[in-house]
Amino acid sequence: MISAINWFPGHMAKTRREIKENLKLVDAVIEIRDSRIVQSSANPEINTICKDKPRIILLNKCDLSEEKVTKAWINTLSKDNVRALAINSLNGIGLKNIKGELDNLLKEKIDRLKQKGVMNVIIRVMVVGIPNVGKSSFINKMAKNTAAKIGDKPGVTRTKQWIKTKIGIELMDTPGVLWPKFEEKKVGLNLAFTGAIKDEIMDVEELALNLVERLQKYYPNRLMERYKLDSLDETALENMENIARKRGAIISKGNIDYNRVAVMLLDEFRGGKLGPISLERPKQ
Structure with missing residues (x-):
């Protein structure tokens, strides 16, 4: 997890x-x-x-x-x-x-x-x-x-x-250094979103779902513009599925290819294709 x-x-x-x-x-x-x-x-x-x-x-x-x-x-x-x-x-x-x-x-x-x-x-x-x-x-x-x-x-x-x-x-x-344990789930997610943690040890579909959830809360317009969505649904899963349909991430019988859309979402976020995004802000 x-x-x-x-x-x-x-x-x-x-x-x-x-x-x-x-x-x-x-x-x-x-x-x-x-x-x-x-x-x-x-x-x-x-x-x-x-x-x-x-x-x-x-x-x-x-x-x-x-x-x-x-x-x-x-x-x-x-x-x-x-x-x-x-x-x-x-x-x-x-x-x-x-x-x-x-x-x-x-x-x-x-x-x-x-x-x-x-x-x-x-x-x-x-x-x-x-x-x-x-x-x-x-x-x-x-x-x-x-x-x-x-x-x-x-x-x-x-x-x-x-x-x-x-x-x-x-x-x-010096080699890169990470600390023994991430005390907050949000820290681990942020590092995984940006690729500081190897994708090989992550569940990329769950990770992408968390990213969509974060973006629909703080950058909803970016999601809609990038993936040509008329609006956003309530849940991250629905929005991720809508993005998959827009991008043709579909397998047999019209089912969603969750791995494909997850990899695409993470790659495009990391490559800056959704525009400049700050996932953390200093405390006021």
């Missing part, structure tokens, strides 16, 4: 230990989250583990979330030695702002080094984030090469790597 997700492979426990051990090697931490699910895509342990390090929180895939909601998250998350920025690691939007924010966060240290005669200060940064938030794509874009292996499956990056950039930043890559 989606409400009982418990996924904590051994390599993730190892990564948690590595983060603690390697913090002394870096000046700051870059944490990458999914801008559509800012809270759900945060590893709760990062706040504790990295509390004494300057940190930049990058809200990735900002083209897939509502701009006004993302701006509200930036205002909420930016405080003390933490800054938040909206980025798109595929096309590079927002990446040019990172160096300036790091310089501001590390101003005292940089000034001390320059007073000692170090003019070209190299900032060393650890990059952390849960699987499938775009960490490897971010590193590749910053390095402008294919230094970090990219894969379609969550958690493909396995070992620590150092990657140099041309703007005076060195990045330490």
Whole structure:
């Protein structure tokens, strides 16, 4: 069941230990989250583990979330030695702002080094984030090469790597980290909707049904526009079946091909074909 997700492979426990051990090697931490699910895509342990390090929180895939909601998250998350920025690691939007924010966060240290005669200060940064938030794509874009292996499956990056950039930043890559248990069903659902959890361990039909239920509540017009529905029925199942008929997801004797329509719904949501959608908002 989606409400009982418990996924904590051994390599993730190892990564948690590595983060603690390697913090002394870096000046700051870059944490990458999914801008559509800012809270759900945060590893709760990062706040504790990295509390004494300057940190930049990058809200990735900002083209897939509502701009006004993302701006509200930036205002909420930016405080003390933490800054938040909206980025798109595929096309590079927002990446040019990172160096300036790091310089501001590390101003005292940089000034001390320059007073000692170090003019070209190299900032060393650890990059952390849960699987499938775009960490490897971010590193590749910053390095402008294919230094970090990219894969379609969550958690493909396995070992620590150092990657140099041309703007005076060195990045330490780490595998994606998830925490032992999702205390709230909604968190698990959000991660599954966006693909942070492998579809292979999910019931995709149930997952898609939950997605339709969420969208018909918060984005009803998007559903109707995308799937050419004149109106929405009361239940998510009825709406999912109507979408299936519109898209021809039908098997013998006019029955619904639930797996086909489920996969299609999830793919189109993840690909942004329903428009910018924010599944979480900061508390007012």
